[in-house]
Amino acid sequence: MEKVKIHLLPAVLAAGIMSFSGVLIETAMNVTFPTLTSEFNISTSMVQWVTTIYLLVISIMVPFSNYLIKNFSIRKLFMIANFFFIAGLITDFISPTFFVLLLGRILQGISTGIALPLMFHIILTFTPLEKRGGMMGVGMLTTSIAPAVGPTYGGLLTSVLSWHYIFLFLIPILLLSLVLGLYAIPEISVEKNSKLDITSLLGIALLFSGLLVFLNQMGSIKSLFPLFIGMIGLVIFLQRSVKSPFPLVKIDVLKDKAFVLFLCGFLVCQFLLLGISFVLPNFVQIVSEENAFIAGLVMLPGATVGAILAPVSGRVLDKYGAKKPILIGLILAAIGWIALTLLLKQPSLASFVAGHVFYMIGLGFAYSNMMTSGMNLLTQEEYGDGNTLFNTLQQFSGAVATSIVASVINIFQENNTDYQLGTTIGAQVAMFILLTLLLIIIIACIIHFRPAKNN
Template sequence: MEKAKIRLLPAVLAAGIMSFSGVLIETAMNVTFPTLIKEFSISTSTVQWVTTIYLLVISIMVPFSNYLIKNFSIRKLFIIANLFFIAGLITDFVSPTFIILLLGRILQGISTGIALPLMFHIILTFTPIQKRGGMMGVGTLTTSIAPAIGPTYGGLLTSILSWHYIFLFLIPILLLSLCLGLYAIPEIQVEKSSFLDVISLLGIGLLFSGLLVFLNQIGTLNSLIPLLIGLAGLAIFLHQAAKTSQPLVKIDVLKNKVFVLFLCGFLVCQFLLLGISFVLPNFVQIVSGENAFVAGLVMLPGAAIGAILAPISGRVLDKYGAKRPVLIGLSLAAIGWIALTILLNIPTLLGFVIAHVFYMFGIGFSYSNMMTSGMNLLTQEEYGDGNTLFNTLQQFSGAAATSIVASVINIFQQNSDDYLKGTTLGSQVAMIILLALLLMIILACLRHFRSTNK
């Protein structure tokens, strides 16, 4: 009875609009980095915290949301998340300093950290399994549309007005989300089924914070301390997971090797998405000398292709299984990525656009299907923990990718007599590192599908 009360599609869209807004700002702000560097007199490795701190907060909030979803109604959580996001938008619109800008990003991260798992929770709980691929595609579509318009949106406003207006113009979108959610999501009572494992949450916070600071400072003597803090956080989390009867996240699902394969594949796709969204817009502005608007336009066609393919690829999965869309998608992504890496030596805007479209065509077929295929391997009792792992590690991997790419580029910029040549070489090295991860996942997936013959 209770499940029938929810209006599924508008409910997914309402939560998805918040996730969309978060990804939109994330990709919109990436093209403003050269502007922010000049305005606040900061370095490349510092400016990336606009994205990294946002993703860090989401990484910590998603496991916490696993507890929240088990103990509070989805309607209440939706409203709270929406209000946090609006508060973050207002904070960043008026922010006079870099620190205030980061504060607003933290508020937005809290909201998105609730909205993302909430959206997938609604899909997994209320959608029949035979239609799940299509609905997961719809859910992914709301977030994958954002990278299609984010860089152009951010570049246009930065060039015409100011980066502050990136936040102002999203307030009506969040109000639309709020109205849609109030209409579609009923008040469904939840039987409280778990307590909050504060020690595990502390461990996750130390783990992700320590590792991200380590990645940001990699190559310096100061990087050892945050690495040790991160490892201590991991030890705390694993100890609690084994000790307590109701851990924040049950990691037993990681015993399923095929689930782990699809999880890793999904995370590598996220690495690539966030990596290229940092490398390409900054390269086009710094090396090619174009403005933020042009840098955004370069990303637009490819991101649009990825967004369009998200729901289509889900239906392909429902009809044919995971093998075709995943293997074809990853192979096309690798070809496009190699082309982008080569083009950094002979940069042409049209070449970047074509290679990025090719790469995003592959990501469109493989990205969301990795998550759907992994989640389909779990029982209904494991959905919450599987969903938490996917969404938590998705955000952390995005933050890690941004930190790694920014740190690599920054190292080459500082150690080169020619800033432009340093930027080019650093960008290529960062792309090659991520390409190695993609090739390893392709080989692992080939081995799996050959062994199962599916």
């Protein structure tokens, strides 16, 4: 690799700001759905496309970025991603129709789909191994606080000004990202060593578009067709990953059982993060009868603690190895999650904040270290493929978690004459389902770390 100076921390922050902004808008727009439904005279199922189209574009762009990073300089990719994001913000700020709004979301999805893997590529390529945990924590910090800040940010602007300003106020932040990136990221020539496998890209597009539409229509007979399309896409992708000389993603990295464990643990953490981001704000509004702004504020202290702990936990990993921060973090997260589940029976805002903070302390120690530990098992040639798997599945798992939680709660709401009681029972059942996944990962990690290893 060409030896040029990169200013690592500002480079990571520059790409991280775009990733943060993407997640912020995703969660901020959720509280605007009733307003958008009324303003554009559209159905509830239609308004969901504000999020669905964004996640779909990211799910396709992240694997595509694996090819882009191998064939274009990181400086060029950063500038392209920044341009698309700013263009998307301007488009959505002025959007006169719902379909123009969706166009802006597509542009933002293209940007986030490049920026997210680019950030981790910079970390993995330029950070010394002994400092990688701390820098991965910095990268995770830029995105982990966004899901909780988003509802507060979106609710405040929508009630005081208009949902359009959600996009306007982010333009200066993206311009700051651009300035940081132009200063920190040098032009590094890339030796083009791969070709684009169009068939693999088509398979991924069919896979994620089919599955996301299936999740949006889950419970309806209409959902079977998009599920079928998604399965066809999966078959195409798997065949090409084996037969193509230049597969979009090499799935050979999944032969390493330890890598698969850390990948699954990371995705379960993402399930919990997005699941609670849906359960608590809705519970606070429906059962505790507070407004969207208060519901967002309930999430803020825990998210702040989790974000602050991400780089701290990374430094703990660098110093002591993966075993202690991951196991301690998962166990603390489980205790906090059980407390939150039980507190739904006797709700109070103070108890929710305390339970969520305790849970986020645990998640803060485990979440980013799962990804760091998994990526540390790979060779430098495999970084792109591992990075793609982590980031693609992270985005998709968020959609899966939200759909599962929403469906479970909806079932109990519809089958109970007391809507608030149905919400409470549904929320508890949904959280017990996610708790089961967490306990499985804890047991698997205990078994993995049990042999004497240098960690």
